Amino acid sequence: MGKFAQEFAKGLIITNPVLVLLLGLCPALAVSTSIDNALGMTLAVLIVLLGSNIIIAAMRNFVPSITRIPIFIVIIATLVTVVNLLFHAYLPDLHETLGIYLPLVVVNCIVLGRAEAFASKNPVVRSIADALGMTVGFMLALLMISLIRQMLGTGEMSVFGVHFFSLPVLSSRPVAIFILPPGGFLVIGLLLGLFKWTGVLKR
Amino acid sequence: MDGGAQEMNELIVIFLSMALINNFILVRYLGLCPFLGVSKELGPAVSMGIAVTFVMIIASLATWLINHYILIPFDIQYMYIIVFILVIASLVQVIELFIKKTNIALYSAFGIYLPLITTNCAVLGVTIINMMGSYTLLESLVAALGGGLGFTLVLAIMAGIREKLELADTPRAMKGAPIALITATLLGLAFFGFVGIV
Numbered sequence: 001m002g003k004f005a006q007e008f009a010k011g012l013i014i015t016n017p018v019l020v021l022l023l024g025l026c027p028a029l030a031v032s033t034s035i036d037n038a039l040g041m042t043l044a045v046l047i048v049l050l051g052s053n054i055i056i057a058a059m060r061n062f063v064p065s066i067t068r069i070p071i072f073i074v075i076i077a078t079l080v081t082v083v084n085l086l087f088h089a090y091l092p093d094l095h096e097t098l099g100i101y102l103p104l105v106v107v108n109c110i111v112l113g114r115a116e117a118f119a120s121k122n123p124v125v126r127s128i129a130d131a132l133g134m135t136v137g138f139m140l141a142l143l144m145i146s147l148i149r150q151m152l153g154t155g156e157m158s159v160f161g162v163h164f165f166s167l168p169v170l171s172s173r174p175v176a177i178f179i180l181p182p183g184g185f186l187v188i189g190l191l192l193g194l195f196k197w198t199g200v201l202k203r
Numbered sequence: 204m205d206g207g208a209q210e211m212n213e214l215i216v217i218f219l220s221m222a223l224i225n226n227f228i229l230v231r232y233l234g235l236c237p238f239l240g241v242s243k244e245l246g247p248a249v250s251m252g253i254a255v256t257f258v259m260i261i262a263s264l265a266t267w268l269i270n271h272y273i274l275i276p277f278d279i280q281y282m283y284i285i286v287f288i289l290v291i292a293s294l295v296q297v298i299e300l301f302i303k304k305t306n307i308a309l310y311s312a313f314g315i316y317l318p319l320i321t322t323n324c325a326v327l328g329v330t331i332i333n334m335m336g337s338y339t340l341l342e343s344l345v346a347a348l349g350g351g352l353g354f355t356l357v358l359a360i361m362a363g364i365r366e367k368l369e370l371a372d373t374p375r376a377m378k379g380a381p382i383a384l385i386t387a388t389l390l391g392l393a394f395f396g397f398v399g400i401v
């Protein structure tokens with residue numbers, strides 16, 4: 001069980017996919033305008049990454065190494081199609097707001113990266129731990145970015161329609177730039193700088 | 204205004220919208236990996252941009268044909284993610300082989316960037332945008348050209364700035380990716396000025 005915990009924990013901070021490896025920046029920035037979208041994207045990534053890691057780890061001994069990349073891509077694309085259809089059927093609003101970023105999970109470097117770097121060389125259980133750790137790391141990064149962007153950009157703290165509180169000045173005069181595209185670059189740029197400066201994350 | 208002029212206007216609007224207003228890198232956040240990876244020097248940045256534009260146009264042509272002559276007639280449009288990514292991956296391979304055999308100078312100029320393009324979200328992005336917008340073939344090609352040129356433009360501007368930034372006295376913690384992202388913020392703000400043009 002120690003190994004499982006170890007594989008899980010490394011994704012959280014030491015090799016956090018977004019903040020350390022700088023993978024999956026496109027979805028991290030595109031959907032981090034609100035906490036709802038960030039959680040929705042995390043759910044999509046969880047299903048795809050967990051599925052692809054399990055399938056790829058289970059068949060790692062049958063896949064000829066010369067054709068492995070196309071095989072991984074087909075597996076991932078199938079899972080993304082499934083998630084896309086599921087979201088369309090059961091979470092239509094989220095499907096609408098995630099837009100093209102949901103099908104684009106297929107080229108999210110985190111998923112293919114973990115398939116190639118981890119699942120194709122490790123047994124199923126450890127691959128599950130790896131997928132969960134990476135997803136939680138992705139979620140932490142996304143929550144951090146989207147919390148800042150939503151708070152500054154709208155002044156409201158609400159998740160899935162449940163309103164928690166409003167910031168005094170910001171809710172009447174929100175800094176709209178934070179929920180606009182340049183704000184995403186600003187927040188993640190400053191966060192990366194901050195982490196480097198305080199030495200929390202070694203790069 | 205007659206039909207031809209209106210159509211032309213439509214194409215210009217699509218071109219400007221894809222290239223400047225909804226710029227792939229700065230507004231849609233697509234293609235950030237090459238943006239951070241190869242935007243350190245002007246030469247490679249422009250080569251990468253041209254390679255991406257080229258693949259985008261060919262991929263748009265191929266996916267449009269497949270969408271209209273295979274997916275729609277057989278009513279299997281939900282398969283588009285799998286089909287498009289496979290088409291792009293194989294196209295990139297074919298283009299790479301073709302350039303290697305026919306033009307070795309061109310191959311050494313941007314051949315090394317081609318494999319990276321397979322997982323570039325901008326290429327898959329443009330084909331999905333074309334499909335969701337129900338663009339005609341001509342509109343898809345114009346959208347791909349606009350998107351690709353906008354991508355190249357931002358990559359080139361960014362490379363120019365980063366060449367100078369290397370020499371600047373940046374705080375140590377901000378060196379590398381953080382300052383590049385802050386630069387992108389400012390560029391993105393500048394590109395907001397284009398919003399009013401159409």
